[in-house]
Amino acid sequence: xxxxxxxxxxxxxxxxxxxxxxxxKHLLFYGSFFVVIGLMFVTVPCALAMGFAGALASRxxxxxxxxxxxxxxxxxxxVPDIAFFLFxxxxxxxxxxxxxxxxxxPDWDQPIRQGNDFVVCAAAKxxxxxxxxxxxxxxxxxxxxxxxxxxxxxxxxxxxxxxxxAVPRAQLETAEAYGMxxxxxxxxxLVPQMWVYALPGLSNLWMILIKATPLLFILGVEDxxxxxxxxxGHKTGAYDYPHGDWxxxxxxxxxxxxxxxxxxxxxxxxxxxxxxxxxxxxxxxEEMRRAA
Amino acid sequence: xxxxxxxxxxxxxxxxxxxxxxxxxxFTLCDHFVLIxxxxxxxxxxxxxxLFFGFFFATAIALARNSRSAALRKPAQWYIFVFRxxxxxxxxxxxxxxxxxxxxxxxxxxxxxxxxxxGTRWLTRxxxxxxxxxxxxxxxxxxxxxxxxxxxxxxSDLEAADAYGFSGWARFRRITWPTMLxxxxxxxxNEAIFLTHATTLVFFSSFPAWQQKGDALYYASYFADKxxxxxxxxxxxxxxxxxxxxxxxxxxxxxxxxxNRHLPQDRRAAFRPRPALMR
Numbered sequence: 001x002x003x004x005x006x007x008x009x010x011x012x013x014x015x016x017x018x019x020x021x022x023x024x025k026h027l028l029f030y031g032s033f034f035v036v037i038g039l040m041f042v043t044v045p046c047a048l049a050m051g052f053a054g055a056l057a058s059r060x061x062x063x064x065x066x067x068x069x070x071x072x073x074x075x076x077x078x079v080p081d082i083a084f085f086l087f088x089x090x091x092x093x094x095x096x097x098x099x100x101x102x103x104x105x106p107d108w109d110q111p112i113r114q115g116n117d118f119v120v121c122a123a124a125k126x127x128x129x130x131x132x133x134x135x136x137x138x139x140x141x142x143x144x145x146x147x148x149x150x151x152x153x154x155x156x157x158x159x160x161x162x163x164x165x166a167v168p169r170a171q172l173e174t175a176e177a178y179g180m181x182x183x184x185x186x187x188x189x190l191v192p193q194m195w196v197y198a199l200p201g202l203s204n205l206w207m208i209l210i211k212a213t214p215l216l217f218i219l220g221v222e223d224x225x226x227x228x229x230x231x232x233g234h235k236t237g238a239y240d241y242p243h244g245d246w247x248x249x250x251x252x253x254x255x256x257x258x259x260x261x262x263x264x265x266x267x268x269x270x271x272x273x274x275x276x277x278x279x280x281x282x283x284x285x286e287e288m289r290r291a292a
Numbered sequence: 293x294x295x296x297x298x299x300x301x302x303x304x305x306x307x308x309x310x311x312x313x314x315x316x317x318x319f320t321l322c323d324h325f326v327l328i329x330x331x332x333x334x335x336x337x338x339x340x341x342x343l344f345f346g347f348f349f350a351t352a353i354a355l356a357r358n359s360r361s362a363a364l365r366k367p368a369q370w371y372i373f374v375f376r377x378x379x380x381x382x383x384x385x386x387x388x389x390x391x392x393x394x395x396x397x398x399x400x401x402x403x404x405x406x407x408x409x410x411g412t413r414w415l416t417r418x419x420x421x422x423x424x425x426x427x428x429x430x431x432x433x434x435x436x437x438x439x440x441x442x443x444x445x446x447x448s449d450l451e452a453a454d455a456y457g458f459s460g461w462a463r464f465r466r467i468t469w470p471t472m473l474x475x476x477x478x479x480x481x482n483e484a485i486f487l488t489h490a491t492t493l494v495f496f497s498s499f500p501a502w503q504q505k506g507d508a509l510y511y512a513s514y515f516a517d518k519x520x521x522x523x524x525x526x527x528x529x530x531x532x533x534x535x536x537x538x539x540x541x542x543x544x545x546x547x548x549x550x551x552n553r554h555l556p557q558d559r560r561a562a563f564r565p566r567p568a569l570m571r
Contacts, residue, residue: 075530075534078530078533078534078537079489079529079530079533079534080489080490080492080509080533081489082489082492082493082496082509083492083509083512083526083529083530083533086509086512086513086516086522086526087516087522087526090516090520090522091522091523094522113521117520118520118521210379211378211379211380212379213379214379214381214382215381217381218496225381225382225385228385229385245389245392245393247385247389248386248389248390248393251382251385251386251389252386254382255374255378255382255383255386258377258378258379258382259373259374259377259378262376262377262378263373263377
């Protein structure tokens with residue numbers, strides 16, 4: 001990074017530190033912070049969509065759909081989320097390969113589970129074994145996003161269906177009195193009004209999502225925890241680092257990162273909730289009106 | 293091997309009793325159920341002890357947070373902020389790294405007349421180290437819940453207590469504390485459920501499962517890795533955890549009934565066993 005870094009023998013103290021913190025590996029480490037934040041921003045719309053579908057399903061008039069919607073959110077909340085983070089990518093991977101097997105190799109006659117192996121024809125492998133390395137990595141990240149969306153979709157479904165129930169009953173009855181169909185009532189009356197009730201739950205969910213991101217490490221994504229362990233340890237598989245065991249310091253840096261992320265989110269969400277309460281017929285809105 | 297034999301060999305495997313070698317091939321449903329159930333011992337151990345000790349510490353934290361003196365309030369605020377604002381996973385890592393940095397041979401403590409060596413090796417083991425982290429973590433979350441409840445104790449209750457001549461410790465013990473618990477109980481039930489779920493993280497963070505003595509998720513993922521089939525082990529794990537969650541809801545529901553026993557039947561708030569989102 002800096003010109004004086006070329007000869008490490010001459011370096012002392014701060015100059016050494018500056019060089020150390022700008023090595024190629026460290027730049028990858030800094031990049032992984034953006035990977036984590038990026039992943040969160042991709043997960044949020046996916047999880048909201050899943051949650052919205054789940055919440056609508058749990059209010060459906062068709063009984064099987066209602067059961068699916070209700071059991072989806074109840075099941076995920078009753079089981080540790082990390083179990084789903086381990087389960088969903090593997091299950092999704094095998095499900096997709098099985099589907100591709102049905103399409104691409106219709107004359108495949110062997111069982112797909114042979115002893116302790118899952119066997120599909122070469123053309124059905126996902127990604128293909130001939131695919132370049134980056135495709136494998138992207139596939140892993142996509143599976144991780146799917147797992148996060150599945151879990152947080154269930155949480156969002158819980159929050160959103162609670163919010164839908166919180167919309168005053170009189171509003172819906174009025175809509176019915178005006179002759180709106182059920183579908184019209186849902187989309188024109190219920191959905192626009194539910195967001196202010198959903199906001200506290202959704203901000204809580206965002207906090208939980210932030211705090212769940214280190215689990216990406218378990219899914220094999222090269223995230224900040226991976227790099228912190230890699231760079232902090234005093235030796236890796238390949239070579240020794242010129243320092244002792246610094247993992248504690250790296251993890252403390254991660255701690256500071258997460259604390260600032262949650263703090264900033266808290267402040268922003270607090271402002272958002274104040275903005276949304278303005279003019280609402282709720283306790284917060286009434287307090288604002290009095291204060292003004 | 294019949295199921296009874298499997299049970300005899302592996303029911304206590306997670307605490308080191310019974311057969312040493314884990315099953316390697318030909319896993320039966322019975323193997324799955326027994327071994328994952330055996331791992332559940334650790335989840336219950338961590339959850340019960342962390343919740344028990346955390347309950348008292350959280351009360352202290354809530355009181356400190358509510359205190360007028362900044363010397364008490366500020367540390368409590370920071371404690372809650374640090375533990376609620378950061379992922380439990382990172383807390384496990386930091387704690388493990390910090391504990392391994394302690395000298396391996398123990399710390400010499402020089403008392404006036406004799407010298408004793410306090411061993412530190414056991415602190416890096418999961419049963420102690422992870423328990424400390426879980427205890428500190430749940431205390432922070434519970435402390436925040438209790439603090440919120442403490443702030444919403446009705447003023448009239450306290451005025452009535454004053455009128456009856458209660459003060460100091462008696463007022464806290466008889467009036468403030470029970471009311472606080474009553475208000476906090478539904479949220480605290482959620483916290484208990486989510487802490488129990490969080491115990492599955494222990495062996496997936498730094499703490500090593502020594503001699504393959506792990507918790508339920510450890511064995512479930514062992515099976516899933518070996519058979520490459522996630523559709524058996526994880527549903528069994530889910531089944532166990534749903535049972536555990538229901539047990540927690542039942543136990544906390546009983547306490548809730550006792551806390552509200554003075555209220556007339558129709559004024560008792562319905563105890564809703566729906567795990568909301570707290571963590």
